[in-house]
Amino acid sequence: MEKTLRVLNDLVVAGVLSRYAIGGAMGATFYVEPVLTFDLDIFVSLPQTASGLLSLEPLYTELRNRGYNEVSECVNIEGIPVQFLPAYNDLLVEALTEAREVLYEQTPTRVLRAEHLMAIATQTGRDKDRERVRLLREQAELDAEYLANLLRRHGLEGKWQPWTP
Amino acid sequence: MDTLKPEIARLIAAKEQRRHELARLPFAEKVRLVVKLQHMAAPVLRARGRLVKVWPFYDDKPGGRE
Numbered sequence: 001m002e003k004t005l006r007v008l009n010d011l012v013v014a015g016v017l018s019r020y021a022i023g024g025a026m027g028a029t030f031y032v033e034p035v036l037t038f039d040l041d042i043f044v045s046l047p048q049t050a051s052g053l054l055s056l057e058p059l060y061t062e063l064r065n066r067g068y069n070e071v072s073e074c075v076n077i078e079g080i081p082v083q084f085l086p087a088y089n090d091l092l093v094e095a096l097t098e099a100r101e102v103l104y105e106q107t108p109t110r111v112l113r114a115e116h117l118m119a120i121a122t123q124t125g126r127d128k129d130r131e132r133v134r135l136l137r138e139q140a141e142l143d144a145e146y147l148a149n150l151l152r153r154h155g156l157e158g159k160w161q162p163w164t165p
Numbered sequence: 166m167d168t169l170k171p172e173i174a175r176l177i178a179a180k181e182q183r184r185h186e187l188a189r190l191p192f193a194e195k196v197r198l199v200v201k202l203q204h205m206a207a208p209v210l211r212a213r214g215r216l217v218k219v220w221p222f223y224d225d226k227p228g229g230r231e
Binding site: 001002026029030031032033034035036037038071076078079080081102104105111139140 | 184185187188192193195196198199202203206217218219220221
């Protein structure tokens with residue numbers, strides 16, 4: 001995975017990405033026991049185009065130029081299917097801004113905070129998101145006040161309550 | 166839980182302890198375990214018709230390739 005992360009860091013240096021962070025199952029795995037996944041979910045903020053629209057197309061074009069091709073909804077980067085998810089709402093923008101800077105082996109990268117992973121899972125609301133919330137509550141070191149504030153500010157308390165008996 | 170035989174309760178507690186130990190491993194080590202999980206799960210998922218790609222194993226750890 002280190003080679004994949006180096007490519008992502010290069011894309012930031014090149015200005016193709018403004019910022020990125022690992023989320024999804026692999027983001028959760030940073031905090032809890034290993035969770036089976038076949039995709040690497042990468043949340044991204046993209047430079048705004050002249051029209052003000054956010055588009056993944058310049059990113060995909062740059063990756064194609066570097067020899068990394070799309071497979072279904074992912075791009076295969078150094079053998080790993082990477083799914084890019086643009087920060088399309090306030091919660092995701094905040095999650096990216098406050099992501100933790102960590103080292104993966106020798107390579108710097110970012111991982112979403114556990115509290116943001118929980119809030120995003122709550123917002124998304126699928127069965128596997130509920131399971132992710134359960135696992136993070138059980139195993140991750142959480143800042144309860146930070147999480148409560150996060151859920152309140154993003155209007156997620158109503159969805160959160162039934163998930164936390 | 167109070168109706169469980171002591172031996173079963175001990176096994177469940179040990180399993181729970183193991184899961185918490187796994188959670189405390191370094192990130193890179195956990196990613197290697199995810200890839201091992203992929204190797205185990207892929208044949209089953211493929212048999213069900215799901216296309217999955219197992220990540221390169223230990224690809225970026227010198228001398229770590231299997």
